[in-house]
Amino acid sequence: MKISLKLLMSTIVVMALALGLSGFYFVNYVFETSLHREVGQASDESSILSFAFETAVLNVPARYSVLPDSTVEEIASKLERGGRSTERLIRIADEQKEILHISAGFEADKRLLHQIQPDTKLYRIIKTTDGYYVHTCAAINALGRILYLETMKDVSDVFTERAMGFSVYRQMTIAMLLLGTVIMHFISALLTKPIRLLTKATKRMAGGDYAYRARQVSHDELGQLTCDFNKMANALEKNIEMLEEENEAKEEFMGAFAHELKTPLTAIIGYADMLRSHKLDEEKSILSANYIYTEGKRLEAMSFRLLDIIVAKKGDVQLSEVSASEIFVYLKEMFTDENRGMQFHYQYDNGIILAEVNLIKTVLVNLVDNACKASELGSQIIIRGICLEDGYQFEVEDEGIGIPHKEQRKITKAFYMVDKSRSRSRNGAGLGLALCAEILRIHHSELTIQSEPGKGSCIGFVLDRV
Known part of the structure; x- marks a missing residue:
């Protein structure tokens, strides 16, 4: 009933x-x-x-x-x-x-x-x-x-x-009961309307319509129940969307991983079979061995990056006070004009940041490495460090191919590459920015991207300053 x-x-x-x-x-x-x-x-x-x-x-x-x-x-x-x-x-x-x-x-x-x-x-x-x-x-x-x-x-x-009094009163009672029944029918329908709306909302959500919300028609306890139900529905919808996104991301990851794994393995198997089944001259043998070595190194680099991402996702790190100048000295030793063929410019303020120094070095190395891959030889790459009122900002700016606006939200996904042919030609696997995003997440920060296709990119992040 x-x-x-x-x-x-x-x-x-x-x-x-x-x-x-x-x-x-x-x-x-x-x-x-x-x-x-x-x-x-x-x-x-x-x-x-x-x-x-x-x-x-x-x-x-x-x-x-x-x-x-x-x-x-x-x-x-x-x-x-x-x-x-x-x-x-x-x-x-x-x-x-x-x-x-x-x-x-x-x-x-x-x-x-x-x-x-x-x-x-x-x-x-x-x-x-x-x-x-x-x-x-x-x-x-x-x-x-x-x-x-x-x-x-x-x-x-x-x-x-x-x-006669009993008869009249009996008639009046029946009339009042009939009138009361009609009035109470409307009153009960009005009072139970929030419950009917909640029931309708639960059925819609049970049918898969997680965006549906119950309409709040009162401000009493039932109205508060409707409000709490909608809050629960919002949280549920958000969790479901996150699960769907994670599931989609896993499927994309597995597809991309299988593709990235298949490409070097095909080359390795093909050249190994050629060396095994044909008698080649020295030049072709060296060329085949070089292809096998190159693709093997790319597989090795990809496996190390995947391992780093898995470690970074655990988020169990100890932050300490680090001098920003120490990090820039490390970058200067890693990236020089001679070993990369680029024009590197370092501009930084002195400051003390709160970070896990090795992980932050990994982030900056990946950003600078991506800037090199996106730029032509001899291009200018600027690495900045700027003291802010509430933190310390790192920036890497290049004059490369740039990133379209619609692609900027996707570049932190594993195996995602804006220009796949260019990245593979330089041993890229599309894992660098995914690793950076995970490292910055445990530092309570995120990547900021400013880019225009054909004019270059400026990618940075902000850390807490002591």
């Missing part, structure tokens, strides 16, 4: 109980009040009749020492009419509780008469074939005789009003 239906049914049950109990109490309260008023009037009327009977007895001629039964019946007949449009219902009994006079239509039994005692008054509510009556009984002292006067007062209207 849906929660909206549960809420609707619960509300209707509570409303029905509340309206039923309150209606029963209200109608009965009005009935009891009216009935009490009628009983009071019947008791007062009985007292008035008793007084009138006693007064009438005083006018009896003095020749009677004891009130005769005929006189009692005569007085009772006068009391029945009493100047009213309708006759009263009375009954008079003697000392032995034998009936002396009874009005037509007086249907009450003698139970109250048998219970009455001198100087007492009794009443009860009785039901007859004509309706409901208040039956009263009182003792009268008349000329030495004890007589008993009974009256019946019609109170059927009170009971009719109670039945």
Whole structure:
């Protein structure tokens, strides 16, 4: 059962109980009040009749020492009419509780008469074939005789009003329940709307639509739940995208690795087979051996780079204070105009950085090496070190082929090369910048690339300065 239906049914049950109990109490309260008023009037009327009977007895001629039964019946007949449009219902009994006079239509039994005692008054509510009556009984002292006067007062209207009250209230309750059902249907639908939207969102996400979000329609607890759900969905979508990117990257890596491995192995196997199956002259043998050696060295360099990337990904390094000038002295020894055929210019400020010196040297060596591969012989390469307010910036600028803007985000992927033919001709495997990115990641830094095709590139990074 849906929660909206549960809420609707619960509300209707509570409303029905509340309206039923309150209606029963209200109608009965009005009935009891009216009935009490009628009983009071019947008791007062009985007292008035008793007084009138006693007064009438005083006018009896003095020749009677004891009130005769005929006189009692005569007085009772006068009391029945009493100047009213309708006759009263009375009954008079003697000392032995034998009936002396009874009005037509007086249907009450003698139970109250048998219970009455001198100087007492009794009443009860009785039901007859004509309706409901208040039956009263009182003792009268008349000329030495004890007589008993009974009256019946019609109170059927009170009971009719109670039945009508229950009927009207029942109709009103049904109408209010129907109206309440309609209103609560809309209220429950409004209150449970966030839950329905969340359910829809979970189904959409379960179906693979991770970009779908539940719409927040309130600012209460359910609204906060929707907000938290969307935050969870954002985190989930981000994690899924990362997993998909990692999976895609792994597939690209395996494809590129297989391709890069296949190229040198094909050359090595081909030239080795030529040396094995053909008798070559010395020049061709040396040329074949040189090809095998060159491709073997490229495989060796690629394996070392892959190993370095794996080590760098672990990120377990100890950073220490290092002089920037020490790093630049190392680069000057590594890259000279004579051994690379380039024009190297070193421009740096003195400063102390926080780094793992050997890893940072690896990064800079790779950047300078890539600049050499991307440039023609004799080109100018500038290596800079600049002190900033919050760090120390390294830059390597060249006048090479440049990197298209759409390719700049991909160059840190393993085996990715902007110009593959140029890189392979210079023993490149597309792993240098991937290694640099991993090393800088554990230094809480990243590569910044400024490049324009045909005009060169400027690649740098910033480290913390002491």
